[in-house]
Every structure is written in C-alpha cells, then in structure tokens.
Amino acid sequence: MLAELVAVGTELLLGEVVDSNTAWLAGQLANRGVDVYWSQRVGDNLGRATAAIRQALQRSDLVITVGGLGPTEDDLTREAIAAALDETPAVDPALEEGLRGWFERRGARMPEMNVKQARLSPSATSLPNALGTAPGWLVRRGQRMLVALPGPPREMERMWTAEALPRLGLPKATLFRRTYKTFGIGESSVAERLGALLSAATPSVATYARADGVQVRVAAKGTSMDDAARAAEPAMRAVEDALRDVIWGVDDDRMAEVARRRLLERGATLSTMESLTGGLLGAALTSVPGISDVYRGGGISYAVDLKALFGVPPEVLERHGAVSAETAEAMARAAAAHFKSDYALSTTGVAGPSDLEGRPAGTVFIGLHGPQGTESERLDLSNRTRDGVRERTVVGALMLLLRRLPGL
Amino acid sequence: MLAELVAVGTELLLGEVVDSNTAWLAGQLANRGVDVYWSQRVGDNLGRATAAIRQALQRSDLVITVGGLGPTEDDLTREAIAAALDETPAVDPALEEGLRGWFERRGARMPEMNVKQARLSPSATSLPNALGTAPGWLVRRGQRMLVALPGPPREMERMWTAEALPRLGLPKATLFRRTYKTFGIGESSVAERLGALLSAATPSVATYARADGVQVRVAAKGTSMDDAARAAEPAMRAVEDALRDVIWGVDDDRMAEVARRRLLERGATLSTMESLTGGLLGAALTSVPGISDVYRGGGISYAVDLKALFGVPPEVLERHGAVSAETAEAMARAAAAHFKSDYALSTTGVAGPSDLEGRPAGTVFIGLHGPQGTESERLDLSNRTRDGVRERTVVGALMLLLRRLPGL
Numbered sequence: 001m002l003a004e005l006v007a008v009g010t011e012l013l014l015g016e017v018v019d020s021n022t023a024w025l026a027g028q029l030a031n032r033g034v035d036v037y038w039s040q041r042v043g044d045n046l047g048r049a050t051a052a053i054r055q056a057l058q059r060s061d062l063v064i065t066v067g068g069l070g071p072t073e074d075d076l077t078r079e080a081i082a083a084a085l086d087e088t089p090a091v092d093p094a095l096e097e098g099l100r101g102w103f104e105r106r107g108a109r110m111p112e113m114n115v116k117q118a119r120l121s122p123s124a125t126s127l128p129n130a131l132g133t134a135p136g137w138l139v140r141r142g143q144r145m146l147v148a149l150p151g152p153p154r155e156m157e158r159m160w161t162a163e164a165l166p167r168l169g170l171p172k173a174t175l176f177r178r179t180y181k182t183f184g185i186g187e188s189s190v191a192e193r194l195g196a197l198l199s200a201a202t203p204s205v206a207t208y209a210r211a212d213g214v215q216v217r218v219a220a221k222g223t224s225m226d227d228a229a230r231a232a233e234p235a236m237r238a239v240e241d242a243l244r245d246v247i248w249g250v251d252d253d254r255m256a257e258v259a260r261r262r263l264l265e266r267g268a269t270l271s272t273m274e275s276l277t278g279g280l281l282g283a284a285l286t287s288v289p290g291i292s293d294v295y296r297g298g299g300i301s302y303a304v305d306l307k308a309l310f311g312v313p314p315e316v317l318e319r320h321g322a323v324s325a326e327t328a329e330a331m332a333r334a335a336a337a338h339f340k341s342d343y344a345l346s347t348t349g350v351a352g353p354s355d356l357e358g359r360p361a362g363t364v365f366i367g368l369h370g371p372q373g374t375e376s377e378r379l380d381l382s383n384r385t386r387d388g389v390r391e392r393t394v395v396g397a398l399m400l401l402l403r404r405l406p407g408l
Numbered sequence: 409m410l411a412e413l414v415a416v417g418t419e420l421l422l423g424e425v426v427d428s429n430t431a432w433l434a435g436q437l438a439n440r441g442v443d444v445y446w447s448q449r450v451g452d453n454l455g456r457a458t459a460a461i462r463q464a465l466q467r468s469d470l471v472i473t474v475g476g477l478g479p480t481e482d483d484l485t486r487e488a489i490a491a492a493l494d495e496t497p498a499v500d501p502a503l504e505e506g507l508r509g510w511f512e513r514r515g516a517r518m519p520e521m522n523v524k525q526a527r528l529s530p531s532a533t534s535l536p537n538a539l540g541t542a543p544g545w546l547v548r549r550g551q552r553m554l555v556a557l558p559g560p561p562r563e564m565e566r567m568w569t570a571e572a573l574p575r576l577g578l579p580k581a582t583l584f585r586r587t588y589k590t591f592g593i594g595e596s597s598v599a600e601r602l603g604a605l606l607s608a609a610t611p612s613v614a615t616y617a618r619a620d621g622v623q624v625r626v627a628a629k630g631t632s633m634d635d636a637a638r639a640a641e642p643a644m645r646a647v648e649d650a651l652r653d654v655i656w657g658v659d660d661d662r663m664a665e666v667a668r669r670r671l672l673e674r675g676a677t678l679s680t681m682e683s684l685t686g687g688l689l690g691a692a693l694t695s696v697p698g699i700s701d702v703y704r705g706g707g708i709s710y711a712v713d714l715k716a717l718f719g720v721p722p723e724v725l726e727r728h729g730a731v732s733a734e735t736a737e738a739m740a741r742a743a744a745a746h747f748k749s750d751y752a753l754s755t756t757g758v759a760g761p762s763d764l765e766g767r768p769a770g771t772v773f774i775g776l777h778g779p780q781g782t783e784s785e786r787l788d789l790s791n792r793t794r795d796g797v798r799e800r801t802v803v804g805a806l807m808l809l810l811r812r813l814p815g816l
Binding site: 010011012013014015016017018019020022023024025026027028029030036037038039040041042043045048052070071072073074111113114131133152154179187188189191192198199206207208209217272274277278279280281282283285286287289291292295296297298299300301302303305306309338339340351352353354383384386387388390 | 418419420421422423424425426427428430431432433434435436437438444445446447448449450451453456460478479480481482519521522539541560562585587595596597599600606607614615616617625680682685686687688689690691693694695697699700703704705706707708709710711713714717746747748759760761762791792794795796798
C-alpha cells in the first residue's frame with residue numbers, strides 16, 4: 001500500500017510554521033509498513049489544493065490531508081477534496097447539531113462561521129474530533145481512500161489514532177526498525193566502519209547526522225514483525241560490533257533517560273547547577289518520567305551571587321572568572337554538597353551573541369563531580385546561535401555523565 | 409517570481425526527521441516577495457527525486473533542493489538534478505582538492521567516498537560550504553534557476569545566505585508582514601472580532617492557532633518595503649483596535665522577551681522556583697539575550713526537601729501537599745526572598761503520566777509573587793502529554809507575569 005501526505009496551509013509556504021504533522025503521520029505509516037513516496041505542501045488556494053489532491057489520488061492508494069478544516073474563510077480543504085472528487089458538499093444536520101452542542105457544553109454561543117465545519121461531501125463520512133470543533137473526513141473511492149485531518153497536532157494525532165486508523169484496516173506492522181545512537185564520531189567515519197553494510201538493500205542500513213550524534217538505522221520488512229526482526233538480526237549484530245565503543249542508546253532512547261537508568265542501577269542521585277543553560281539541562285532531565293528517582297533538582301545560578309549562595313567559593317570566581325574550567329568544577333562540587341547528591345553536573349559559558357569576560361560567544365565549560373572525583377570539559381561552539389550553544393551544551397553535559405557511568 | 413522547494417531524504421518520509429529547512433527557506437523567500445506555491449518531499453530514490461525536480465523545473469522559476477549532498481550511497485540529489493537536466497556529472501579537480509584540504513586542516517585523511525561530493529554537472533557551478541564537506545550547486549537554464557543546498561540546517565542557512573542569495577539577484581523585499589500575538593481568546597472569537605477584515609485580499613488578514621495563543625497576520629505587497637508597510641497600515645490599526653485587550657506581542661516577540669522589557673522598564677528583577685517544569689521556565693527566560701539584566705536565576709526544587717532548602721515553610725508543604733495553590737504561592741514568596749528578586753514565578757503540578765498525591769496528571773499550579781502581593785493560578789491540562797503539560801505551564805507562568813506587568 002502506498003500513502004501520500006498533503007499538508008494544506010499558506011503558513012507552511014511562508015515559513016511561519018514547521019510542518020511536524022506529516023512527519024508524525026509518516027512515522028505512523030512507516031511502523032505499519034505503508035510506504036510514503038510523496039509528501040506535498042500547498043497553500044490555502046482552492047485551485048492548487050485541488051490539483052495536489054487530484055494528483056495524489058491518481059498515484060497513491062491512501063491520501064491523507066492535514067489542515068484547512070477550520071471555521072475561517074481561508075480553510076478550504078473540504079472544498080478542495082470535494083472538487084477533486086467532482087462532488088458538492090452540503091451541511092450535515094447531525095454534524096451541525098454536534099457542533100452547537102460542543103459550544104453549549106462550554107457555555108458559549110457558536111459563531112455562525114463554524115457551521116462551515118459541518119459540511120460533508122456525499123461520498124465522505126465524518127470522523128469525530130474529541131479535542132476541537134473540526135470533524136475529519138473519510139472518503140472511499142473504489143480501492144482508493146482519503147482521510148482529512150485537522151491541523152492542530154493534538155487534534156490530528158487523536159483523530160488519526162482513535163478514529164481514522166480503526167476504520168482504514170491497514171496491514172499490521174511489518175517493518176522492523178532499530179536505530180543506534182552514537183556520540184563523538186563523524187558520519188563518514190561511521191560509514192567507513194560500516195563499509196559494505198550500507199549498500200545492502202535488505203536489511204537496509206543508513207546513517208543520519210543529528211544534533212545528539214550520528215545515528216545508524218537498520219530496517220527490514222517481513223511477513224510479520226517477528227519475521228522482520230529476524231531478518232534484521234545479522235545487520236544489527238554487525239552494526240553493534242562495528243560501533244560498540246560509541247553507541248550510547250537505541251531507538252527512542254534519550255540521553256537523559258539512559259542517564260536515569262544508569263544512575264538507578266547504581267542507586268545514585270544527581271543534581272545540577274546551571275549558568276549558561278539557565279535550566280535547559282534540568283528541563284532535559286525532567287522531561288523523562290520517573291526522573292525523580294535519581295534527580296534531586298538544583299540551581300539556576302544566572303546572577304554571580306547566586307553561585308556563591310549555592311556554595312561556590314567566591315575566591316574561585318574572583319581568581320578564574322565565571323567562565324572557566326575551575327568555576328565549572330567548583331560549581332559541580334558545590335551542587336553535590338548543597339543539593340545533597342552523589343553526582344552533579346554544571347554548565348557555564350558565553351551563550352552570545354556578545355562576548356563575556358573577554359571570552360568569545362560559544363566558549364563553554366561543563367563540570368562533573370562524583371564519587372570518583374571532579375572533572376571538566378571545554379567546548380568551543382563559536383559557530384552556533386545562542387540556542388544552538390545551549391542545546392549542544394546540554395548534550396555535552398549528559399554525554400560527560402554517560403561516559404562516567406558506563407552501562408552495567 | 410515563483411519558487412519551489414524540494415526536500416530530499418527518505419528519513420523525511422519515514423517521519424524520523426521534521427523538515428524545518430524548507431520552512432526556513434520559505435520564510436526567507438517570503439521576505440523577498442518570492443511566492444512559493446509548492447513544497448515537495450521525496451525519498452532517496454533516483455527515479456522519484458528526478459521526477460520531482462523535473463516537475464518543479466517545469467512550473468517554477470527557481471527550484472531549491474535541500475539534502476542528499478552527503479558522501480554516502482543514498483545521497484543522490486546530485487545525480488537526480490543531473491538526470492533532470494539530461495547531463496552527466498564528473499569529478500571537478502578543484503573541488504576534490506578543496507575537499508582533501510578540508511580534511512587535512514583537521515588532521516584527518518579524507519575517506520575515499522567523499523570524492524563523490526566533488527562531482528559537478530556541466531551546467532552547474534559549485535557553492536562553497538564554510539561549515540561542512542558538501543558543496544552546493546547553482547544551475548542556470550534559460551530563465552530557470554536551481555540551487556542545491558546541503559541538509560544540515562547550519563550548513564544550509566549559511567550557504568543560502570552567504571553563497572546562493574548574492575548570486576541569484578532576487579527582487580528586494582516587497583512583502584510587509586506583521587503578526588499580532590494574543591492569549592486567552594479562541595480562534596473563532598478572534599475571527600468574529602475581526603469580521604470582514606478577514607475577507608480582504610490585500611492587505612490580507614489571517615488567524616492561526618498556536619501553542620502560545622492565537623496569532624493574527626497582516627500582510628501587504630508593495631513596490632517597496634515602505635510602500636507595502638503603508639498599504640498594511642489601515643488593517644494593522646483595525647486589528648489593534650479589535651484585539652487591544654488580548655495582544656501581548658508582535659512578530660518575533662517571545663513572551664520571555666516581552667517579560668524582560670517590562671521588568672526592565674520598572675527596574676525590577678525576577679527569579680524562579682520550579683518543580684513541575686524542572687528548569688524549562690528558566691530555560692525559556694534565558695533563551696533571551698540580555699535577560700541577565702532582570703533574571704537572577706532560581707531553584708529547581710524537584711525533591712521535596714529542596715523546596716525547604718530554598719525557604720518554603722515545611723508546614724505549608726505538610727498541610728497542603730506539594731501540588732497545591734498554597735505551595736505554589738509559598739514557593740513564589742520564598743523564591744523572591746531566597747534569590748533576592750522583586751518578582752518570582754513558581755510552578756508545581758503533576759506532569760504525568762502517573763498521578764501524584766491523589767492529583768491527576770495535568771493538575772498544575774503557578775505562583776507569582778511581586779510588590780503588589782502573591783497570587784496563584786490553577787491550570788487543568790489533563791488532555792496533554794508530559795511535555796505538553798510542561799510547555800503549556802511555562803506559557804501560563806509567563807502570561808501570569810505579563811498580566812501583572814502591563815506595557816507602560
């Protein structure tokens with residue numbers, strides 16, 4: 001089965017929104033072994049949206065549109081689908097009643113423009129929207145199917161999972177995928193280590209450069225998930241053998257999650273003291289469910305006197321400055337003592353865009369304290385934006401901790 | 409002039425990567441008044457990539473491809489462009505020398521597969537890549553132009569700005585845009601207030617629902633930027649009049665940035681104490697350059713005893729629990745005292761997926777302390793993911809502060 005995605009919205013073509021919806025849908029389809037060969041974006045223009053949907057219906061078995069189901073005049077996906085099907089949509093009384101009820105339950109009067117969202121093309125059935133006012137559409141035309149989903153990600157994901165998927169009867173998952181995550185090695189060095197593995201068609205092995213390191217994906221199809229996993233097995237072993245020293249996680253592993261696991265294995269706790277990253281390291285850690293088993297919290301020592309409040313010796317700050325290896329190490333030591341943890345991570349540096357204390361933007365020091373002692377690492381991130389410097393520092397800090405805590 | 413974007417990469421069709429590159433490029437083109445009608449994504453498949461590029465060259469004046477310029481076997485954008493042009497690429501000796509030099513300067517030997525990146529189609533000139541090994545291509549074919557850019561965002565943005573743009577001779581900026589950001593009002597209520605404004609073709613007025621509130625965009629074209637701004641003026645005034653009470657910022661304003669400005673106007677400082685958000689609020693604040701003028705830092709009180717360490721009275725925690733309005737207010741008061749700031753924000757709640765202290769996931773309390781007193785707000789975010797709860801809480805906290813600090 002071949003699927004095609006059509007995202008509708010002028011904001012996508014003006015660069016005002018990054019289209020994450022079709023990436024999410026593509027992942028859902030890939031997990032079920034449904035191939036996506038094309039993914040289009042068109043603006044809120046009836047002629048071009050209609051042409052895009054018509055082209056998609058000609059070459060793909062399943063067409064999924066996202067967006068353009070709102071109540072305002074520039075929401076015209078319903079009209080475009082109907083035009084591509086040579087049909088005329090009309091207001092569905094039951095849908096209209098449902099919409100009025102939705103507003104009533106919220107103690108509001110329905111704006112009249114929302115009636116538009118109750119329109120339905122003759123060959124379409126509606127898909128309920130549990131989280132908003134825009135119903136979706138499901139159209140069957142011979143062997144072809146079309147699904148229209150709303151643009152807000154929560155509404156789209158919920159409608160796809162709860163309403164569209166059960167009605168579509170897609171094949172069960174037959175694509176097995178395993179992603180290996182590495183750090184500290186470049187993409188072409190990874191490719192050299194993998195050699196001929198990268199040319200095999202099945203199982204396929206591919207490399208991707210990511211913000212948190214190079215990733216290697218092994219994929220194989222099979223008549224069942226078990227069958228596909230068996231087919232991938234030899235390639236997985238070969239990848240693991242070739243990259244054992246640089247792999248830190250697999251699949252959806254996040255560094256903070258792996259850090260949690262490794263701290264938990266040791267019955268150890270962690271705290272943080274952040275200047276440069278201003279809470280971003282704590283945020284990365286606390287995005288992991290269950291992190292409270294190992295993470296105690298910490299301090300955001302943005303003003304210099306807060307470093308002292310959290311126990312950094314003033315003489316270290318005076319002698320070496322806030323942006324120095326010595327201060328990073330003193331911050332990590334102080335955090336472990338002040339916040340009562342076995343391990344502590346610290347960050348200090350110049351996020352930019354301006355210099356600080358004579359250090360150029362992008363100068364970063366990460367500190368790590370633990371039972372084995374204190375260390376620090378200097379990163380030179382001068383080519384990056386302010387946010388880029390901060391994000392890369394969080395990855396560097398977590399990696400410093402993971403290197404200290406090898407998997408048991 | 410009409411431009412079309414073609415992103416190449418199977419990872420985009422597998423949902424493993426969100427394609428932010430073409431959104432960035434679309435924004436760059438929109439700012440210059442270049443229309444983008446189509447934006448396609450295709451996989452690493454020579455036939456389909458060639459067909460996509462050929463279709464784009466037929467209907468658009470400027471075609472920009474992104475990605476697929478790497479050294480590995482699945483990087484085949486160069487081959488697809490050459491095939492679409494009916495040409496045969498060959499290794500360019502100067503490019504090959506440049507590549508070998510790039511590795512030499514880094515004390516490394518060039519992997520032989522990288523030679524592929526020195527290939528050039530006869531009608532293409534190469535675009536230098538200051539940040540990586542993949543040179544870009546610039547092709548002119550009669551009135552049509554094609555630019556091939558690498559996939560890593562930093563390399564792509566740099567090459568577009570420094571190398572492609574100066575060679576393309578695009579028209580000067582002629583599209584004026586102003587985005588108004590609102591909070592606490594739904595999209596159809598905004599649309600009702602704006603009424604007929606939304607139907608005008610020029611200046612155009614459109615609404616978008618975003619994580620940090622509904623946005624209203626006014627856009628107008630003109631023969632010059634001044635001319636376009638003048639054309640937008642009446643619609644801007646009308647939008648401002650209709651939404652004055654709910655607008656918190658314009659264009660690229662971020663809430664944290666507006667908060668910085670309003671604190672600075674008052675010569676006031678801010679600190680934070682975060683449980684639920686674990687540093688995400690501090691991270692949002694410190695992503696703003698110059699925030700150190702007003703933000704002193706704060707505490708991540710993930711473990712309960714850290715709340716006490718930062719000055720929250722243990723009896724409040726005992727009587728009301730960690731997730732309560734009383735604790736949120738006590739946290740804000742304690743933060744202002746402990747971290748010595750005029751204002752303080754606090755967050756506490758249940759991020760999920762599990763319940764806590766009998767409170768369901770999504771129960772959130774935000775506290776605010778300032779010279780006028782202490783208050784708290786309860787949010788019910790039970791329909792959201794863990795990350796969704798945390799992100800919405802940060803927006804809610806900043807909005808609580810902005811309401812307390814109206815623009816002067």
